[in-house]
Every structure is written in structure tokens, then in C-alpha cells.
Amino acid sequence: MRISVWHVGVVTLAGIAMIPLVNQGLSGDGRLQGTGPSIADDCDIPIALHLGAVDDRFDLDRSTVSRALRDAIAMWQGASDHTLFRETEDLGMAVTLEFDERQESAQARGRDRDELARMEETLQTRQTRLRRERDHLSDDLAAFDDRQNAYNTRGRQHEEAVADWNAGRVEQTAARRAELEREREELQQARQQLPEARRQLQERQETLHARQQQLEEDARQFNERVAAYNRAAADSVGFQMARYQRHGDDRAIRVFRAMGDNELRVVLAHELGHALGIGHVNDQRAVMHADLSSANRERTALTAADRAALADACNIGVEDSQR
Known part of the structure; x- marks a missing residue:
């Protein structure tokens, strides 16, 4: 009775850099006449x-x-x-x-300022939520890595036990054979579950990456609007x-x-x-x-x-x- 042990590929999470949200002061003051x-x-x-x-x-x-x-x-x-x-x-x-x-x-600038403030709050909320989900994914990746390592370790131990059985180095009792069969079935079940778990993690990673890219683009547009607001406000000073x-x-x-x-x-x-x-x-x-x-x-x-x-x-x- 022989089985081959399947080693699951490691899933890694690409670093998601949190972008700084630029707020350039949202200025626009006036001069008080006095000469x-x-x-x-x-x-x-x-x-x-x-x-x-x-x-x-x-x-x-x-x-x-x-x-x-x-x-x-x-x-x-x-x-x-x-x-x-x-x-x-x-x-x-x-x-x-x-x-x-x-x-x-x-x-008009006041309305623009209020809208920019709401946009910034929304971006910060999205960024906080994304960071939290990224941390959860990192924890789940670490747990998957532990699960994968445990599977590989158990698989190697089972291969060694099977090799000892096949070479006659252990007593070949019905109970021992039943134990090896049970271990083989459990390993096969784990082998079937690991790819789906890995797929789900990769899917979450891709989703987070897409959301990060969209957040960066939205923040870039926000920062452009802030810069335009401040240029217009500076012209009014x-x-x-x-x-x-x-x-x-x-x-x-x-x-x-x-x-x-x-x-x-x-x-x-x-x-x-x-x-x-x-x-x-x-x-x-x-x-x-x-x-x-x-x-x-x-x-x-x-x-x-x-x-x-x-x-x-x-x-x-x-x-x-x-x-």
C-alpha cells in the first residue's frame, strides 16, 4: 500500500501599501481693507x-x-x-x-470644501476597512501556512510508516493496517480541501488588490481636486x-x-x-x-x-x- 504525498504551493500576499491622503489646508482667506x-x-x-x-x-x-x-x-x-x-x-x-x-x-468654495471633506472621510473609511481586511487575510494566510505545513509533516510521517509496513519493518497487524488506511483517508480528505482553501485566499487577495488600486485612483483624483481647490482659493486671497x-x-x-x-x-x-x-x-x-x-x-x-x-x-x- 503506497500513497504519494502532495505538497501544496505556498500562497503569498503581495504588500498593500496604504496611501497617504493629501489635505493641503483647503485655504482661501480674504483681506480686510484698511488704508x-x-x-x-x-x-x-x-x-x-x-x-x-x-x-x-x-x-x-x-x-x-x-x-x-x-x-x-x-x-x-x-x-x-x-x-x-x-x-x-x-x-x-x-x-x-x-x-x-x-x-x-x-x-461656491464652501460647497466644494464640504464635498471634499466628505470625500476625504469616505476615503479614510475605505482605507481603514481595507487595512482591517488585509490584516484578517494575513492572519488567515498564516493559519493556512500552518495547516499546509501540518499536512506536509503528517504526509511525510505517513509515507515513512507505509514504507516501514511495505518493508516488513513493523508488525503487520490488522489494527496497524486499519490505522494506516484511516490516516491515508484523512490525508486524502485534507488534500482535497487545501486547494479550495488556497483558491479562496487567492480570490480574497485579488479582490483586495483590486480595491487597493481603486482606492489609490480615487485618492489620486481627490488630491487633484484638493490641489485645484487650493489653487483657486489662493487666487482669491x-x-x-x-x-x-x-x-x-x-x-x-x-x-x-x-x-x-x-x-x-x-x-x-x-x-x-x-x-x-x-x-x-x-x-x-x-x-x-x-x-x-x-x-x-x-x-x-x-x-x-x-x-x-x-x-x-x-x-x-x-x-x-x-x-
Whole structure:
């Protein structure tokens, strides 16, 4: 009784490199006007003001704009005991939100940004899932390798036992023959099962590889869109977001771009500073810095540079603050 032992070929998993998802900052800031006629000649306080027309295409209701204006006033008022501004129903400096291509472009970029954020989240979820499935496959490959090695070891042992039987080196009893027959049947069963297990592993490997390639392509397209977004956003940097202006006794603050109430609050606070006769300061975190950026976009209080500029422009004492 002889059997030949079948050695199953080793199944290997090609390395699946996880790609980095590029996020280049999704930028796009604006410039806050503040030179020449856009700054008041002197600090003529208190300044009477009122909320004028609000174009509803800003997606900011009037109550939200009114609250942002009050908060902007409070940022300055909190720095001094002097009354700097006086809100009225319809007298004094008008504060308006005027919709044009600046806000329209910003809203379009905002929609693009939201879509890119969703795309990135989806890609990261897919990447995490792929990594998890890759790890599971690696574990299953290791288990298959152990199973294959155990089969080969058992097969060699069985061949040696059969050779001893055939050479008469062992006692040829019915029980021993039955044991060898049982081992042969078990090995044959394992021999039949191993190819199917290997096929399933190879199929999973091919599927993962295809999904990895698709993920890499989708990530490449995503990164191209991010780069295009940032190029377009960079082209928009430096446009005028708002303007304080004065003609004789008529004053106005005209807002041309505000993406949300936080940004609007800082833009209004900046232009209120110009109405007080304050120019730009060098601190990027300051309300009165020339540019709106991540450093100052969500400020709720003045910086030391802002307060110093207020004291200098209005010749008044200001409250000390650590913020």
C-alpha cells in the first residue's frame, strides 16, 4: 500500500501599501481693507450706528447679523470704560451686507470644501476597512501556512510508516493496517480541501488588490481636486471682504463676504476698528491684522495689539487682558 504525498504551493500576499491622503489646508482667506480713506481720520466717539440692508443671499438671517454686530461692538467696548458705539434704529453709520461675486465665490468654495471633506472621510473609511481586511487575510494566510505545513509533516510521517509496513519493518497487524488506511483517508480528505482553501485566499487577495488600486485612483483624483481647490482659493486671497468708508458726515460699513457668524463678527469688529481711526497691526492673531486667516478668524476678544491701537487712536485708557 503506497500513497504519494502532495505538497501544496505556498500562497503569498503581495504588500498593500496604504496611501497617504493629501489635505493641503483647503485655504482661501480674504483681506480686510484698511488704508487711506478706509480709516477714520480721528476717533470721534461714541459712534452712532445701525444695521442696514442685509442681502438674504448671504444665508445669514437678520437676527444672526444683528447678534454678530452686537458681539463685534462688545469686543471693543469690553476693552474700555468709554462708550465707543451707540446702536440706533436708523441713525448714524449704516452697516450693510452687500452680495456680489466675492460672497458668491466664497459660498461656491464652501460647497466644494464640504464635498471634499466628505470625500476625504469616505476615503479614510475605505482605507481603514481595507487595512482591517488585509490584516484578517494575513492572519488567515498564516493559519493556512500552518495547516499546509501540518499536512506536509503528517504526509511525510505517513509515507515513512507505509514504507516501514511495505518493508516488513513493523508488525503487520490488522489494527496497524486499519490505522494506516484511516490516516491515508484523512490525508486524502485534507488534500482535497487545501486547494479550495488556497483558491479562496487567492480570490480574497485579488479582490483586495483590486480595491487597493481603486482606492489609490480615487485618492489620486481627490488630491487633484484638493490641489485645484487650493489653487483657486489662493487666487482669491487678497480680495476686499469689507470696507469702512466716510463721505462728509456719512459713514458706512459695507460687508462683501462673510462665511458664517464667527467670520462676520471678526470682519465687523475689524471695520469698527477702522471707524475708530485704528489702522492695521502686525499681530496675525489680532482683529486689526490686515488679513483674515485661521489665526484670527474666530476671535472673540481683542489682542494686546488691538487694545494698544485703540488706546493710541482714541487717547483713552484700556482694560488689561491676558487674551
